[in-house]
Amino acid sequence: MKVTMDDVAHKAGVSKTTVSHVINKSRAVSQEAVLRVNQAINELDYKVNTIARNLRSGNSHMIGFIVTNLTNYFYINVGAGLNAVLKPKGYRLFYVNSNEDAEIERQNIQDMVMHSTDGLIIAPTANNCSYMQDIIPDSLPTLFIDRKPVGFIRDTVLPTNSQGVYEAVDYLIKRGHTRIGFIGSRKNDTMNERHNGYLQALADNSLSHFPELDMIGEVPPAPMHDLLEGPLYRAMEQYLAACRPTALMIGNGLAAIGVFNYLKKHAYKIPEEIALVAFDDSFWYSTATPTISAVMQDPFEIGVQAGKILLKRLKKKTARYQDVRIPTKFIRRESC
Amino acid sequence: MKVTMDDVAHKAGVSKTTVSHVINKSRAVSQEAVLRVNQAINELDYKVNTIARNLRSGNSHMIGFIVTNLTNYFYINVGAGLNAVLKPKGYRLFYVNSNEDAEIERQNIQDMVMHSTDGLIIAPTANNCSYMQDIIPDSLPTLFIDRKPVGFIRDTVLPTNSQGVYEAVDYLIKRGHTRIGFIGSRKNDTMNERHNGYLQALADNSLSHFPELDMIGEVPPAPMHDLLEGPLYRAMEQYLAACRPTALMIGNGLAAIGVFNYLKKHAYKIPEEIALVAFDDSFWYSTATPTISAVMQDPFEIGVQAGKILLKRLKKKTARYQDVRIPTKFIRRESC
DNA sequence: CTGTTAGCGCTTTCAT
DNA sequence: ATGAAAGCGCTAACAG
Numbered sequence: 001m002k003v004t005m006d007d008v009a010h011k012a013g014v015s016k017t018t019v020s021h022v023i024n025k026s027r028a029v030s031q032e033a034v035l036r037v038n039q040a041i042n043e044l045d046y047k048v049n050t051i052a053r054n055l056r057s058g059n060s061h062m063i064g065f066i067v068t069n070l071t072n073y074f075y076i077n078v079g080a081g082l083n084a085v086l087k088p089k090g091y092r093l094f095y096v097n098s099n100e101d102a103e104i105e106r107q108n109i110q111d112m113v114m115h116s117t118d119g120l121i122i123a124p125t126a127n128n129c130s131y132m133q134d135i136i137p138d139s140l141p142t143l144f145i146d147r148k149p150v151g152f153i154r155d156t157v158l159p160t161n162s163q164g165v166y167e168a169v170d171y172l173i174k175r176g177h178t179r180i181g182f183i184g185s186r187k188n189d190t191m192n193e194r195h196n197g198y199l200q201a202l203a204d205n206s207l208s209h210f211p212e213l214d215m216i217g218e219v220p221p222a223p224m225h226d227l228l229e230g231p232l233y234r235a236m237e238q239y240l241a242a243c244r245p246t247a248l249m250i251g252n253g254l255a256a257i258g259v260f261n262y263l264k265k266h267a268y269k270i271p272e273e274i275a276l277v278a279f280d281d282s283f284w285y286s287t288a289t290p291t292i293s294a295v296m297q298d299p300f301e302i303g304v305q306a307g308k309i310l311l312k313r314l315k316k317k318t319a320r321y322q323d324v325r326i327p328t329k330f331i332r333r334e335s336c
Numbered sequence: 337m338k339v340t341m342d343d344v345a346h347k348a349g350v351s352k353t354t355v356s357h358v359i360n361k362s363r364a365v366s367q368e369a370v371l372r373v374n375q376a377i378n379e380l381d382y383k384v385n386t387i388a389r390n391l392r393s394g395n396s397h398m399i400g401f402i403v404t405n406l407t408n409y410f411y412i413n414v415g416a417g418l419n420a421v422l423k424p425k426g427y428r429l430f431y432v433n434s435n436e437d438a439e440i441e442r443q444n445i446q447d448m449v450m451h452s453t454d455g456l457i458i459a460p461t462a463n464n465c466s467y468m469q470d471i472i473p474d475s476l477p478t479l480f481i482d483r484k485p486v487g488f489i490r491d492t493v494l495p496t497n498s499q500g501v502y503e504a505v506d507y508l509i510k511r512g513h514t515r516i517g518f519i520g521s522r523k524n525d526t527m528n529e530r531h532n533g534y535l536q537a538l539a540d541n542s543l544s545h546f547p548e549l550d551m552i553g554e555v556p557p558a559p560m561h562d563l564l565e566g567p568l569y570r571a572m573e574q575y576l577a578a579c580r581p582t583a584l585m586i587g588n589g590l591a592a593i594g595v596f597n598y599l600k601k602h603a604y605k606i607p608e609e610i611a612l613v614a615f616d617d618s619f620w621y622s623t624a625t626p627t628i629s630a631v632m633q634d635p636f637e638i639g640v641q642a643g644k645i646l647l648k649r650l651k652k653k654t655a656r657y658q659d660v661r662i663p664t665k666f667i668r669r670e671s672c
Numbered sequence: 673c674t675g676t677t678a679g680c681g682c683t684t685t686c687a688t
Numbered sequence: 689a690t691g692a693a694a695g696c697g698c699t700a701a702c703a704g
Binding site: 006017053055056057 | 698
């Protein structure tokens with residue numbers, strides 16, 4: 001039933017070795033042999049057994065892509081970018097969902113390691129990744145996106161967080177806003193960079209920073225639908241009363257959900273009463289009323305660069321770790 | 337560097353065989369041996385090589401999940417449901433994106449077959465799947481969701497398309513609508529079922545059906561952002577002028593994007609001038625103004641059922657093919 | 673340009 | 689309750 005290389009070799013009247021080399025183009029083979037091998041392959045409908053190949057050659061040609069939230073279009077587009085460079089080189093992407101859960105993330109990583117993936121691309125759930133020290137072998141090429149891991153140094157590909165926010169906040173200031181709030185759902189290095197961009201824009205425009213305009217908290221991760229009236233939604237009333245902002249810079253996409261929903265439900269006029277910009281573009285920003293301005297990341301490009309760097313590291317594991325930044329783009333829509 | 341079973345066996349003073357049986361609990365082993373093997377495993381930090389295991393045992397414990405569009409939250413949630421039943425049984429889900437492209441789909445399937453996946457779950461790009469006959473071995477457990485394949489009969493798990501639409505259209509009629517349009521972006525069996533639900537609701541309420549109220553066409557697949565002003569958007573003016581509907585039943589999520597965007601841009605009052613229901617729920621229905629009513633599928637449940645059926649078929653391949661239906665639920669929001 | 677041969681690391685008869 | 693040994697299907701020295 002199963003047709004193997006031996007069958008092909010036999011039918012073609014050559015050795016297994018030659019068959020292997022024909023398939024992999026791994027050494028010179030006579031025209032004639034190539035012809036007969038290919039013919040045999042077709043006639044027998046032979047397919048290589050990748051498992052055997054992987055066992056023998058010691059690599060799986062699989063790359064694990066471990067993501068906090070597969071529902072997020074951002075990661076899917078990073079994946080598309082990764083695929084664009086990895087697939088032509090014979091690597092397959094294995095999408096794995098951690099569902100914002102650090103324990104599942106740990107399990108997923110261990111799983112991938114057990115399955116002999118050749119490389120890992122991780123969007124970590126948490127800031128601190130030191131636990132990975134124990135479960136990811138030093139020899140396994142690993143790259144981080146979205147968050148710079150703490151306690152576990154590897155290649156990273158990230159957006160220009162602080163410049164992206166700077167550009168948006170600078171725009172708001174030029175439009176005359178002086179009380180601009182900064183809201184983020186989770187506190188981590190990435191959010192810090194974004195907040196720094198905000199601070200810098202204020203400083204460069206000689207505006208002082210009022211701490212009550214910041215609301216950066218630990219918001220428990222949740223599916224998008226649950227964020228509509230989640231913690232941030234519930235925190236808004238008090239926040240708005242306390243600091244009366246005329247514009248809001250929202251530091252991440254999930255935060256935007258609760259904030260926007262609160263403002264709509266309470267009939268705030270956007271942008272007249274409160275202007276809005278959110279970091280990270282989402283499809284729904286374009287269907288909302290008003291449409292929402294965004295600091296757009298370029299997830300496909302992030303994927304492409306990450307793929308290239310991983311490919312390099314797959315070749316030589318000793319190179320110095322890189323921290324590559326992908327530019328963001330400010331998209332003005334109706335909300336500011 | 338790599339620690340293998342031999343190392344463990346040696347350290348524990350038993351044979352490879354015993355180590356294997358301890359790990360897999362595949363035959364009785366003395367308490368003492370178990371203890372020593374486990375200890376050796378810990379001390380050496382041994383990890384089984386899944387590739388070798390797969391090669392020997394002939395199965396990969398991988399299930400390919402081949403999807404038209406990974407960006408769609410629907411498939412991701414089906415995946416979560418699949419995982420919920422497959423993971424505890426030791427199977428891993430391999431998400432693969434066909435990106436609405438039949439050629440990529442073909443390639444993905446061949447790829448999965450080559451990689452010796454134990455089973456396939458497919459959301460096909462097209463209605464006609466007869467080409468799969470040639471690339472999917474009869475012995476490979478395969479199940480379809482979302483669309484019933486034509487020309488390739490296998491297990492399927494689908495929503496109750498026609499009942500779901502019936503319920504929504506019946507509601508619209510009870511609210512007094514008599515000119516209800518039906519819009520769908522692609523013409524296939526699934527859309528036919530939905531359209532039949534619409535026709536049946538009209539018939540049961542003694543309303544006649546005007547063909548000009550139907551707009552079911554071949555709309556080229558595209559990323560969500562491109563659908564905002566895509567073909568359906570452009571077709572709306574003529575359609576509305578021709579049939580003057582007071583309510584719209586939109587047969588699929590992608591169609592809803594162009595239609596909603598058109599109505600908003602042209603300042604139609606929803607639901608006063610035109611009421612709206614869309615098949616398949618999306619996150620943005622809840623952030624839109626007005627919020628959009630939906631015939632909600634239960635993707636997680638679809639995944640769970642699909643997983644269970646696949647598991648059965650993995651055990652015995654000869655059972656009769658099943659066609660399981662998962663109930664939909666009508667969620668009324670502001671748009672009707 | 674081609675073939676022989678020795679495994680990759682594991683599971684699984686078959687024997688004891 | 690345990691072990692020896694065969695081999696899953698392929699690749700890559702090595703030898704010619």
